[in-house]
Amino acid sequence: MGRRTSLRLGVSVAAIAMVATACSGSDDGGSSDSEGDSAATGGSFTLSGSEPEKLAPAADCYSADCSQILSTIFTSLVSVDAETQELEYGAAESIDSPDAKVWTVKLRPGMKFHNGEPVDAESYVRAWNYYAYGPNTTQVGFFLSPVQGYDDLQGKQPKAKELSGVKVVDDTTIEITLDEAFSQWPLIMSYAPAFIPMAQECFDDVQACNEQPIGTGPYQMSEPWQHNESVTMEKWEDYEGDDPANADSIEMLMYADLKTAFRDWQAGNLDIVDGVDPSQVEQAQAEAGERWLSVDDGSYTGLGFPTYIDMFDDVRIRRALSMAIDRETIADRILMGQSTPAMDYIAPFVPGSRDDACEYCVYDPEEAKRLFDEAGGIPGNTVTIFFNNDGGHEGWTQAVGEGWKNVLGLDYELASIPFTPWLNTLDEGKSPGAYRQSWIPDYPSPENYLDPMYGEGSANYSRYQSDEFLRLIAEADAAPSIEEGIPIYQEAADVALEDLQVAPLFFGKTEIVYSERLDNVNYDPLQQILLGEISVTG
Amino acid sequence: MGRYIARRLLQFVPVLFGTMFLLHYMQSLSVQINGNPVRALFGDRQPPPETLAAITRAFSLDDPCLNQTGNPCVGLFVDRIINYSQGDFGIDFNERAITALIADAAPITIRLTLIAVLFEAVVGILAGVLAGIRKDGVTDNLIRITTTLVISVPVFVLGVLVQILSGVYIGVWLEDNGAPEWLSAMFSVSYQADHPWASLVIPGVVLGAFSLGFIARLTRTSLIETLRADYVRTARAKGLGRRRVVGVHALRNSLIPVITYIGIDLGALMGGAIVTEGIFNVPGIGGLVFGAVARGETPIVIAVVTLLTLVFLLASLLVDVLYAVLDPRIRYD
Numbered sequence: 001m002g003r004r005t006s007l008r009l010g011v012s013v014a015a016i017a018m019v020a021t022a023c024s025g026s027d028d029g030g031s032s033d034s035e036g037d038s039a040a041t042g043g044s045f046t047l048s049g050s051e052p053e054k055l056a057p058a059a060d061c062y063s064a065d066c067s068q069i070l071s072t073i074f075t076s077l078v079s080v081d082a083e084t085q086e087l088e089y090g091a092a093e094s095i096d097s098p099d100a101k102v103w104t105v106k107l108r109p110g111m112k113f114h115n116g117e118p119v120d121a122e123s124y125v126r127a128w129n130y131y132a133y134g135p136n137t138t139q140v141g142f143f144l145s146p147v148q149g150y151d152d153l154q155g156k157q158p159k160a161k162e163l164s165g166v167k168v169v170d171d172t173t174i175e176i177t178l179d180e181a182f183s184q185w186p187l188i189m190s191y192a193p194a195f196i197p198m199a200q201e202c203f204d205d206v207q208a209c210n211e212q213p214i215g216t217g218p219y220q221m222s223e224p225w226q227h228n229e230s231v232t233m234e235k236w237e238d239y240e241g242d243d244p245a246n247a248d249s250i251e252m253l254m255y256a257d258l259k260t261a262f263r264d265w266q267a268g269n270l271d272i273v274d275g276v277d278p279s280q281v282e283q284a285q286a287e288a289g290e291r292w293l294s295v296d297d298g299s300y301t302g303l304g305f306p307t308y309i310d311m312f313d314d315v316r317i318r319r320a321l322s323m324a325i326d327r328e329t330i331a332d333r334i335l336m337g338q339s340t341p342a343m344d345y346i347a348p349f350v351p352g353s354r355d356d357a358c359e360y361c362v363y364d365p366e367e368a369k370r371l372f373d374e375a376g377g378i379p380g381n382t383v384t385i386f387f388n389n390d391g392g393h394e395g396w397t398q399a400v401g402e403g404w405k406n407v408l409g410l411d412y413e414l415a416s417i418p419f420t421p422w423l424n425t426l427d428e429g430k431s432p433g434a435y436r437q438s439w440i441p442d443y444p445s446p447e448n449y450l451d452p453m454y455g456e457g458s459a460n461y462s463r464y465q466s467d468e469f470l471r472l473i474a475e476a477d478a479a480p481s482i483e484e485g486i487p488i489y490q491e492a493a494d495v496a497l498e499d500l501q502v503a504p505l506f507f508g509k510t511e512i513v514y515s516e517r518l519d520n521v522n523y524d525p526l527q528q529i530l531l532g533e534i535s536v537t538g
Numbered sequence: 539m540g541r542y543i544a545r546r547l548l549q550f551v552p553v554l555f556g557t558m559f560l561l562h563y564m565q566s567l568s569v570q571i572n573g574n575p576v577r578a579l580f581g582d583r584q585p586p587p588e589t590l591a592a593i594t595r596a597f598s599l600d601d602p603c604l605n606q607t608g609n610p611c612v613g614l615f616v617d618r619i620i621n622y623s624q625g626d627f628g629i630d631f632n633e634r635a636i637t638a639l640i641a642d643a644a645p646i647t648i649r650l651t652l653i654a655v656l657f658e659a660v661v662g663i664l665a666g667v668l669a670g671i672r673k674d675g676v677t678d679n680l681i682r683i684t685t686t687l688v689i690s691v692p693v694f695v696l697g698v699l700v701q702i703l704s705g706v707y708i709g710v711w712l713e714d715n716g717a718p719e720w721l722s723a724m725f726s727v728s729y730q731a732d733h734p735w736a737s738l739v740i741p742g743v744v745l746g747a748f749s750l751g752f753i754a755r756l757t758r759t760s761l762i763e764t765l766r767a768d769y770v771r772t773a774r775a776k777g778l779g780r781r782r783v784v785g786v787h788a789l790r791n792s793l794i795p796v797i798t799y800i801g802i803d804l805g806a807l808m809g810g811a812i813v814t815e816g817i818f819n820v821p822g823i824g825g826l827v828f829g830a831v832a833r834g835e836t837p838i839v840i841a842v843v844t845l846l847t848l849v850f851l852l853a854s855l856l857v858d859v860l861y862a863v864l865d866p867r868i869r870y871d
Contacts, residue, residue: 054632135592137589137596139579139585139593142585142586155588226731227821254821256819256828260727260728263727264705264727266727267710269726269727390832420577423577423578423581423582424573424577427584437582438581438582439582440581452583459582
């Protein structure tokens, strides 16, 4: 499906804790303090991956695979701590702003690229200008669009080559001016691929750098990328930062089909399977025992009721349809526990998520029927569910339809087409009925789960319009700090949940198994598997 | 013979052009009907229009004819032919040259195909001869049953079964008992770049299994027929040994349909290894095409299929030339 990276706010979850807590709440809290472990160092291990699209320019990376590699060979400016949900600085010492509009980034002094160049303000600004420059056609350069002057870099013949809102103050200080105040800006900067620096050597020959990137992290690529086969990362002895690096070398093996990766794991040829195929989950669970992680990955699925379809005009109909869906049963029986019922628009790990925000997401057949009848039902008594037919969505859509049939006496039709035309149909606002709304977060802020889908953003396929919602989002954006924005985002979520133009359904999970040679395997939704923390014991 | 080959080579040109045009037309139709494939790269998030426009332009998908359903986009086709003739096969969505992708994948698929063809030809013909000379005997029945089985089990079932058996069980057992590395590599679950031949043996066997059944049955039937022919009876009457009658006189003629089959199979194996390559994680041509189809990267599909057409044509030419060698009655002048 989409190649978007699964960025998820960091909850590093200990394996044992996860096995014990099969049910999930807002605090899937395992704790694993890597500092506490006297972790063994040395050794090497392998993990599964799929061929990444690009390693340089980093802003062409929009998938979990390249993001896994980039977050291992680079130290990102900032990340978010799992338990405290506070910012943890990496390559930056601080990111501050008096007004959420002009931000000052102080860099940690003394850090170097793998080729010896200094990691200075210039190396960041050089990279950001490259990422944002339209003719370079990077995929995630638009994450820089809040920065002043971004628009001047777009089009066939852009007016400017450099972002006017980014200034080098001195070697370790960068000043960023946004078009409008945005309290969540430091969280956006935790999205590594759009913000990591570029060495001058890399800038001069991006092609060569794509084959063998020049990073800043505790691991370096010691040999060029073996396309479709492997990427090898080795410990870099001159590293100055704080990121851990226990194993000496890590090899990512590329698999076209993760079912094969799992069999390689069974045969002892592979140490970590990142993303066990649904058909093998039961078997993996039985064989892996405690060497098994089932982690929330932040992905979201909802059911949208487009405003341009008359039968969904009445809010009572939308609520009735939502309350007639038995999310728990579908998550357990059909999605085999690989999803959890959603009770909020905001995924469980993101600060500000609640497990009871959505009043109309509770399964209540009587109330659903009452509301449905009160609203006078719908003309034709048939609802269509529209989804893409190449992502394994047949099961749960049918279950939703059967639920409507049983509870409301409503007929349903499934309409599915391939991914590309499906997206284009949604873009054009031509869905034939209720549709699958999905989202993979880009950065760990409630804003990322709200504005794009229900505001003026890029995934508002239901065409939801609420002045109250937009006003609250704007107010939260303009809040003086990340924390002060959160309660206002929650209010905005409440407004949208009340109108229920999109009914939340599920949050997704990723399944990981690893070999008995490894210890301290943790998953951080922002950086994927924390490869540097893993120690090889066998 | 020389003139014959020249004439055949000339016939390649319209076939190649025709194939390329059909592919090109199907690609255009697919974009016209399904919409811009670049959009799907961004998944559930609509990219900003300027980003979408810039990337679409970079992949030459911005031609207005791609918005008119049914338009054959002749201009784009001419561009493509010109680029191909200059050795430029375009780039994929990751901006890698398609020639580089093919150069990476082709040697692996060629190795895989060689192993498969060798396996199916040697074992298949041997089994066919054994069955054919003792028609309705125990061996014949046994071979007929096994080949039917092999033909009727779909490759994705056979592949996974063999993979689990050889990779997980035998492989682990071998490793535990200190087998040499090349032997463990032979019984590995997936392709290993360090053992480019050994780790392709099992996938090659799986790939060749279907054709093996076919070749065995073809050889058997053909041999039984030839053994009844007058010239074979004459040979026997002359008092020639059984080995010579079957091996030289009968088999040589019986092999003509088998050779035809193997020739065509060569092309089919090159392109049809999609499932086998997928199961054993072999980064070959099949995997390349499969991924390209899934992502809607038609430039790869068109380039690879054009090359495969060429392979098919060359293989069938080779087969026709071989006829003359096998059967002296066939002449091409």
